[in-house]
Amino acid sequence: MRIPCPFCGSRDSREFVHRGDAGPARPADGADAEAMFDYVYQRANPAGLIREHWYHAQGCRNWIVVERDTRSHAVSGGAWPGPAR
Amino acid sequence: MAEPLILHPVDRPGIATVMARKGVAPGTLNAALGLSLPDGPGAAFAGSRTAIATGPGTWLVLDDHAGADFAGRLAETLAGIAAVSDQSGSYLVHALSGPAARALLQRGLAIDLHPDAFGPGSAAISQIAHIGAVLWQVDDAPTYRIAVWRSYAESFRHWVEVTAVSLDEADQGG
Known part of the structure; x- marks a missing residue:
């Protein structure tokens, strides 16, 4: 599998560490335990497109x-997280 | 006939990482460093000095004739516009050159080194035979320079030696 790094270009996935779903956002300070539980543990595990964090x-x-299709492992995009740099 | 392959360690270059402070454009550092920093993957050369882009706003800067205080002097020069960390003790830099250098490296490196894709001034951070490496091409000989973590230098040299032997045997149809 090839991963499109926004800096290095297309690279073999062996150079990367996979972290998982990039969707969950950390609850605001003071959020209750249930919200933190959802943030830390609950994942949708979709059959299809997912945006994930990868570490080069x-x-x-x-x-x-990285945007990846979990059914085919087709990778359709790589970008920086957060605001443009 | 030219030697097909020459490998030698570069004699104690000064090495430091340079990270531009937030909001500081790379061009701001050029005058202080005495070279034009590459804005994307690549290497820039000026005299005894080399800069390799290792990420956005991050470079590995080397100087072949620097003293032990290289990083300290660089930090003074770049005070307020970049963070500098001494790496002279972390990396060991090898020069690998000769007509067989490209074929040898391609046996352990998953980066396309064909002259159409990678020439003098090209650079990549990747792994060679599973050893993390910063590699850049210096000239058309071709000469490559390869920085590996110092503790992996012996493993890297061992890999070069055994791979060179197997290349030689392949050339002779052995």
């Missing part, structure tokens, strides 16, 4: 967001 450990050592 053996490359530029940056976190990136």
Whole structure:
């Protein structure tokens, strides 16, 4: 599988560490335990497109967001997380 | 006939990582560093000095003739516009050159080194034979420079030696 790194270009997935769903957002300070439980543990596990965090450990050592189809492993995009840099 | 393959360690270059402070454009550092920093993957050369882009706003800067205080002096020069960390003790830099260098590296590196895709001034951070490496091409000989973590240098040299032997045997149809 090839991962499109926004800095390095297309690289073998062996250079990366996979973290998982990039969707969940950390609840605001003071959120109750249930909201934190959902944030930390609950995942949708979709059959289809998912946006995920990958870490380019053996490359530029940056976190990136990769869009992948869980049915085919087809990767359709790689971008920086958060605001444009 | 030219030697097909020459490998030697670069003699104690000064090495430091340079990270531009938030909001500081790469061009701002050029005058202080004495070279034009690459804005994307690549290497820039000026005299004894080399800069390799290792990520957005991050470079590995090397100087072949720097003293032990290289990073300290760089930090003073770049005070307020970049963070500098000494890496002289972390990396060991090898120069690998000769007509067989490309074929040898391609046996352990998943980066396309064909001259159409990778030439002098090209650089990549990847792994060679599973060893994390920063690699850049210096000239058309071709000469490559490869920085590996110091503790992996012996493993890297061992891999070069055994791979060179197997290349030689392949050339002779053995």
